[in-house]
Amino acid sequence: MGGALATAVSKAVNSADVLISDMNKQKAEDLAKTIGATATSTEELVAEADFIFLGVKPQYLENLAKEIKPYLDKRTNRFVLVTMIAGMTIADIKNFTRMDAPVIRIAPNTPVAIGEGIVLYTGSFEVTDEEKEAFVSCLSEAGLVTEIPENLHAIGLTLGGCGPAFVDLFVEALSDGAVACGLPRNQAIAIASQMVVGSAKLLLESGKHPGELKDAVCSPGGTTIQGVRVLEEKGFRGATMDALIAAYEKNFALKK
Known part of the structure; x- marks a missing residue:
């Protein structure tokens, strides 16, 4: 995820101003070369960057905090710590770094890689x-x-972060149904995927309620309403809600 965000940032600012550091030096150099950024040491990054993105796993935060604190303490200009560390609150970051620095907590999802x-x-x-x-x-x-x-x-991350897997499952199921009816697999996936993209864009750009757009497609006595009827009979709506709630509740189980 850190690489995807670095790629996005490099497109919005002068890519050479984006500093990248990783425990795996080669990994940082490869990413920097790909996006036109600058691979550097952790010490130099935290000493210079305006926004310092922390993208380590939770179990590595304590060691990272100890490593960067001496360099942060020496800074005389403002900086912002940006954390994408799973389950770590703003208070947690301040506790580990033992600083009252500005902190931004973020929750990105995988499609940031393509903007x-x-x-x-x-x-x-x-x-x-x-x-x-x-x-x-x-x-x-x-x-x-x-x-x-x-x-x-937690709920925002669950919806935005787990949602892509649910959509992928939906696209796969739609394409399976189309294949069962004779459509080649590659065409079935392409059509189902573009349908999801187009439907989402229409929903966002029209500002209409999803139910209103659904009703607009369901002609009286037509094919679509019959498909909707079967989805309702099979509990599609309730299953989707339950899946999201189960994923949301798992957030708290993981912290115990």
Whole structure:
């Protein structure tokens, strides 16, 4: 995910100004070469960057915090820590770094890699409006960047992060049905995928309720309403809601 975000940022700003560091030096150099960024040491990155993205796994945060704190303490200019570490709150980041620095907590999803993703963010009280504006501008090529209260991060991440898997399953099921009716597999997947893209764009651009757009396709006595009837009989709507709620509740089980 860190690489996908770095790619998005490199498209929104001068790519050479994007600094990349990784425990695997070769990995950082390869990514930097691909997107035109600058591979550097962790020390140099935290000493210079305006927005410092923390993308390590939770179990590595304590060691990372110890590594970067001496360099952050020496800084005289403002910086913002940006955390995408799963399950880590703004308070957690401040506790590990033992600093009251501005912190932005983000929850991105995989489609940010192609500029069609979602980045949910929450800023600590120290983050200024100007810094939020600059942050959103940096990630403008990632997709939708929207601010939410921190207590809604779990459900926001579940919807935006788990949702792609649910959509992929839906596309696969649709294409399976089309194949069963004689359509070649590659065409079935292409048609189903484009249908999802087009439907989502229409929903976003029209501003209409999903039910209204659904009703517009369901002609009286037609084919679509019969398909909708079967989906309702099989519990499609309830199963989808239950799947999202189950994924949401798993967030809290993982923290125990």
